[in-house]
Amino acid sequence: MICLVTCGVPLFMLELALGQYMNIGSVESWSRLVPAFKGIGVASFTVTFQMNIYYIIILAWAAYYLVMSFTSTLPWSHCNNEWNTERCISRLNVTLNDSIVTANISKVHRVVDAVEEFWEKKILHISGGVDEPGKLVWELAVCLLVVWILVYCCVCRGIRVSGKIVYFTALFPYVIITILLIRGITLDGASDGIYFYLKPDFSRLTDPQVWVDGGTQIFFSYVLATGVIITLGSYNKYENNFYRDSFIIAIINSSTSFYGGFAVFSVLGFMAKEQNVSVEEVVKSGPGLVFIAYPKAITEMPLSPLWAILFFLMILMVGFDSQFVAVEALLAPIIDAYPKYLYKKRNRMILTAVYCTFSFLVGLSMITEGGMYVFQLFDYYCASGLVLLWICFFEAVVVAWCFGQERFQEAAELMIGRRFPLWFFICWKYIIPVLTSAIFLFSIVSFKPLTYNKTYIYPRWAQGVGFCMALVSMICIPIIFVYKMMTTRGSLRKNVNQFQEACAILSKAYGETAKECADAYFCYGQALLDLARMENGVLGNALQKRYG
Template identity: 40%
Template sequence: MSELNCTAPVDKLPKQESPTPNNNAMPLSIITQTDTRDKWSKKMDFLLSVIGFAVDLGNVWRFPYICYQNGGGAFLIPYTIMAIFGGVPLFYMELALGQFHRMGAIPIWKRICPIFKGIGFAICIIALYVSFYYNTIIAWALFYFYSSFTETLPWTNCDNPWNTPNCTNYFGKSNITWSNYSKSPAEEFYTRKVLGIHEADGLDDVGGLRWQLLFCLFIIFTIVYFSLWKGVKTSGKVVWVTATLPYVVLLILLIRGATLPGAWRGILFYLRPKWEKLTDTTVWVDAAAQIFFSLGPGFGVLLALSSYNPFHNNCYRDALITSAVNCLTSFVSGFVIFTVLGYMAEMRGVEVEDVAKDKGPSLLFITYPEAIANMMGSTFFAIIFFLMMITLGLDSTFGGLEAIITAVMDEYPHILSKRREWFVLGLVIVCFTGSLSTLTHGGAYVVKLLEQYGAGCPIIAVVFLEAIAVSWFYGIQRFSNDVKSMLGFAPGIFWKICWVAISPAFLAFIIVSSLMNQPPLALFDYQYPEWTTSVGFLIGASSFIWIPVYMVYKLVWTPGSLKERLAVCVRPEKTMRDQQLDSMCMASEP
């Protein structure tokens, strides 16, 4: 008989081909049965899924904007430091946790620190809020994609039914007078044709549904459903298209942008270092927030995706590769954006700074489309640009919903294990219904509110508690032993210091800075009323509140004195597999 390793995970124990009879031992067939959990068909399926989740629409607009706002090339210094000491360690931690425990964001806490199980519920609520607005942005891109199949792009001129007398097409024209009321054709197409925001009076009256966007969102969720309904074996195939196509498009747009007149002006503006900015605390806060939201720890996605890996998969190497690809994609996206902004500045006869004022979705739906409309071959470049946006968005949606699916199905396997298709359908219907308010004429105002409060501070606070729970309660030595059992080597001192001290401090730094700097919300010419701040904090609290609620629940229902309850609640629970392993180890003792 082969030697029994009582410290190895149960599903990795060697097969016992001719067990010695022992009346006190558990049947070895129970221990060595084949694990029925889904697994990735190929290693590349997993890597593309992680990269696809991490590289999203924010990489295309948020990094370039934040970079030039915070010192250009000088911003790369705080960005790199925050990545090395904060973002990548958290990224590595989540991949390792998911792969070792092979559970989603809710049940995994039974194996780490049960009293923090509310973190899993909070993550799922946040993921729902993200799905309510993020897929609407993809629906906007789909609307643009459909509208691009014309010889003349509809946001090229002011001769359309939705245009107003304020519409002014000044691109490439030197004799046009521009006033404070003037609007470009691209801006009016976005605000009036796509959003229909002129028919809303703000959040007090968001108006009716935009049926065109409703149909676009239905198509998006249909794609999402049939990509996720069978598990990682189907989504792992879809990402071969959705995760790789954006890089092909980025390369095409980069080459085209580099050949445009004035492209060099945009690149210089993007990279010119402003060293004095490094003394500004805001720059470091922005760098920390950017790397955190770019890599995406805390959303439960990395836990879910890595939980389908083989036990001995090298998640350390995966963490380094995927985080490096993500950061490099953000950097390269800046060249794609700013070569075109330099071209716009050249054609308008203004400074690059004057055309780089737009941020957020406006950069993707107004500024860049306007530049594309005035290129040779504009229809082709518009089609591939919005196709890239759709695929970037879909990858992140796949990851966000898979986090919910894996967490809930792992928590209730006796109910959902054979009903994945129906559960995914129900989840998609809930997400679609929750998105309806973002499809109204004032839906863009709702999107901004959910983005600001639904997934801002709450997710950072959740990851902060996650890092504390793993490093301080579960124990950094125990976690390091888990990693060693998977990889064959323990994490170095650098990673341990980051997990115990630097990464939590990194997150606390973002939380405090975010709470101290809460500028009033505004979108276009609309200033959000004061009551929306209260609504926003309620949205944020509705997810985070699950953490203390579950703590109280766990303490109340655990028997014993308060000291005994606390001891039980912070100690990892033993599963049936652990009990079976203990029985085997006891039976194997002489």
């Protein structure tokens, strides 16, 4: 909650306001706000590019599970499949013949649940390590192709079409969550899971890792530092009340997570009761929760195929929502860079097809027998907490200190007729830089090498590749800053002339007050942007309203 109030909501509002004010994609927004920090936009673009490639793999897994759920008996509920080994154990096997299970346990060192074997041997076909890529899992390749085709069909015609589709994909999961919740709370042991979910453990507040996890989770939950919010904000009308929208979205986002937690933990409580263990022992995070813990709990319910279908359909709907906006956020800066060609519908469709095809081909590396190891490299490094913290730090510093509090207040007043409360600037100027820096430094100090399933340790060369993938986005900010500073020195006269020309035209159109407003801007790029808006009547109306 502390990270939400001090970082999540203020940064969300900052990005939404910036996108609406600039009326353009994330890269150009930062370039025109403060040209020297165009690297923030490029870094966000890079993170989104990497994230789109590996995030959709989760949808491919969910699609495969969904297809396999259309059966009378779920294949991960028993050990009578071709991929099962002698170490396999399931609740069905225990129920049918306890003596056989006891004998099997005595013969092998470690038993493996049927759900885990289905996940690793049927879905992943997992190999021995990242240096053993193995063959392509063709079932997953087909699923990946299908989900990319669906994403293309929804995104190729632009935000107007994908925006209508999101009405269904965003609202339908609430129906499924409600159905799963009603079923979950009727299960034996559900109260134990809900109690575990709601009971706070205040002793964990002294653990720095809790603050690291909480802070990074907020950035993930609100899709900060990826350019997504700026891009979506750019589609708003110039006078849209982004201040109100920020609070509405924050409340809905947090409430949905809280509401969904009841559906999940009620089932986990039932699962713990069935296995006669504590809830804490069955709780997993990430893919382990979605593809192991929850599917296992489903097998212990009556009409389990029905609940499996509903659950994985919900995962697909939620995932498609995220993928739609992330692809749109990546395409928008490219289209903004070449508006003469890419604003045409046909050319946009071609660009989208080329991008989706390229991403699909790169994604094939994650659905080989060693693909899970590649997926974890992307997930652990590319869109990691370190990268997002780095970008969020510069976002707050650039807006609050470089562009300036007064100028950003004036931008808000031009759009919605009111200024930001003082609290948000306290967060942007002081709290967010300090908090993100502290979490960033602690993450580096407490860094642990990447492992799979807590047993396989990635080799050093793989760790090096992961660090390089993280640095690709992080170094964009300092490199472009240095480049802008070096190139500006040689063409300073030209920059000043362009700035003076913009101020002169603004002054001629709206008088000396407008010229003073333009002179106060941090960079000539902002004056040029306002000049462009003045010419199409957007900013002209706002300035005329403000300065008479």
